[in-house]
Amino acid sequence: MASQPQHCAMIAEDGRRWTFAELDLARIDAARALIASGIKAGDRVSIWAQNNAEWVIAGLAIHSIGAALVPINTRMKGAEAGYILDKSQAKLLLCTGDFLGQHYPSLLGEHRPASLTDIIVMCSAREGDTDWASFIQRGAAISSDEVAQRSAALSADSVMDIMFTSGTTGKPKGVITHHGQNLKVVAEWCDRMALSPRDNYLIANPFFHAFGYKVGWLGGLLCGCTILPHAIFDAAGIIARIAEHQVSVLPGPPTIFISLLDDPALSGGDFSSLRATITGAAAVAPSLIERVRKDLGFDIVLTGYGLTETCGIVSLCDPGDSAETIVSTCGKPVPETEVRIVDSDNQPVAQGETGEIVVRGYNVMQGYLDNPAATAEAIDPDGWFHTGDVGLLDASGYIRITDRLKDMYICGGFNCYPAEIENIMAGHPAISQVAVVGVPDARMGEVGKAFVVAKPGQRIDEAELIIWCRDNMANYKAPRSIEQIEALPMNASGKVMKFELRTGS
Structure with a gap:
């Protein structure tokens, strides 16, 4: 895992530390326990837990013996987790005990x-649970040689994981990806972020998501960084760990940085060690990028674009890109992949025109688990994966995302893309966050409704904001109604769950 076995690999929130040599021994012990538990190559093993050191050790062990890792969102309830466990036919579940007011086995x-x-x-x-120490003890009779043999049998085409889509628009689908494609994507991401053993990488992005797992702890360890898993996003706790451990790398969705920047503890924090970040998963306001650079002190602030079905990455900005490019685009497709913009007939559109973003290359999934119909619908006969995202390619080949196909609504015959409207509204001085959905209208078919979160100490007047919108965008785009709320409903990946907003409208 690293050329410096005595270099610190991981620091847990409770202060425990592992060198790379110690982490490798822990991986082998966990792998022995998995083998003793009857896990064979090709079996599925699920993890349903918050970010912690054991998650990393278990993930490495699962990879080592040729099993497929199946992460589960910690915000899911029993029925949702049961659905994923059943669909994946997982044989073993590694989970947390008491967390977020729940006992997960119960x-x-x-x-x-x-x-x-x-x-x-x-x-x-809890009493009666099979705990981690008891699990590790199972492997006492299994030799390390057996683990090594399992690892040696792996190839680039071995299944690495089955990650289930977020399910914001329907039942989650299992996305199958291989070791080779993931490692290649992760290496590209690490290169853009210039990760090195000098970096201390705090990972608040959840491990059940590619942002926290693939380009999170896996990428960090592959580059020899010291990783710091962080279980629950709390601004004050993160600010304290940044100072204590001289954190240099801290990626996250925009919501993380909004929370950090709005926290009272920010004024007394030491951010001198921060070096690089990348954000995405939602619209990014230019003012946010400016504040991240100025108030948090990052030298490298990038944006990117990816999906579970593309090993987490489609495109990335370069560190040398202008601030305007970083704010207004998601970067260029990663090398050895292709991106095309197509119309409703799957025909390429002219440069600069809007259509569906489709992707082809080594980063595209192998398919949806046990769902050939959904796979065929997503990946056309020529190998193009249809993302369902709307965007364009500019003259420099950079991707500009305008919306999700499913989020687009038609107002009086005009196509309205909420992400475009949200980006404009994010420029309003009183708005911290905004989400726009289409709602039925007897005359126009559909009209926009904006849900807004005010900046601390700011007041939003509905009538005044509607007038502001009409002054700053085409009339058909301007929302017809405004609802101020305390927080937008987010999944753990930082994406707004718009179906909840529509249901409540």
């Missing part, structure tokens, strides 16, 4: 599928 309860033969509680175990 939360799964009656939703436990027959395929699941074992549950291991990695942390915060």
Whole structure:
């Protein structure tokens, strides 16, 4: 994992530390325990837990023996987790015990599928749970040579993980990806971020998402960084760890930086060590990028674009790109991949015209688990993956995303793309966050409704904001109604769950 075995690989929130040599031994011990538990190459092992050291050790162990890792969102309830465990036919679940006011084995309860033969509680175990120490002890009779043999049998085409889509628009689908394609994508991301053993990388992005897992702890370890898993996003806690451990790398969705910048502890924080960040997953306001640079002191601030179906990455900006490019685009497609913009007939459109973004290359998934129909719908006969995102390619070949196909609404015969409207509204001095959805209208078919979160100490007047919108965008784009809310409903990946906003409208 690193050319410096005594270099610090990981620091847990409770202060525990592992060198790369120690982490490798922990990986081998966990792999021995998995083999002793009957896990064979090709089996599926699921992790349902918050960011912690054991998650990393377990993930490495699962990879090492040729099993497929199946992460589960910690915000999911028992029925949702049970659905993923059943669909993936996972044999073993590694989960948290007490977390977020729930005992996760109990939360799964009656939703436990027959395929699941074992549950291991990695942390915060209750009496009666099989805890992490007991699990590790299982492997005592398994030799390290057997782990090494399993690892040697792996190839670039071995299944690395099955990650389920966020399910914001329907039942989650299992995305199958291989070791080779993931490692190649991760290496590209690490290169853009200039990661090195000198970096201390704090990872608040959840490990069940590619942002926290693939370009998170996996990328950090591959580059020899010291990684710092962080379980729950709390601005004050992150500010304290930045100062204590001289954190240099801190990626995240815009919501993370908005929370950090708005926290009272910011004024007393030491951010001198911060060097690089990348953000995405939602519209990024120019003012936010400016504040991230000025108030948090990052030298490298990038944006990127990716999906679960593309190993987490489609495009990235370069560190040398202008601020305007970083704010207004998602960068260029990563090398050895292609991006095209197509119309509703799957025909390429002219440069600068808007259409659906399609992707082809080594980063595209192998398919959806046990769902050939959905796979065929997503990947056309020529190998292009249809993202469902709307955007364009500019004259420099950079991607500009305008919206999701499913989010577009038609107002009086005009196509309205909420992301475009949100980007304009993000420039209003009183708005911290905004999400726009289309709602039924007897005369216009659909009209826009904006849900806004005010900046601290700011007041938003609905009538005044509607007038401001009409002054700053085409009349058909301007929302017809405004609702001020305390916070936008987000999934753990930082994406706004617009279906909840539509349901409540």
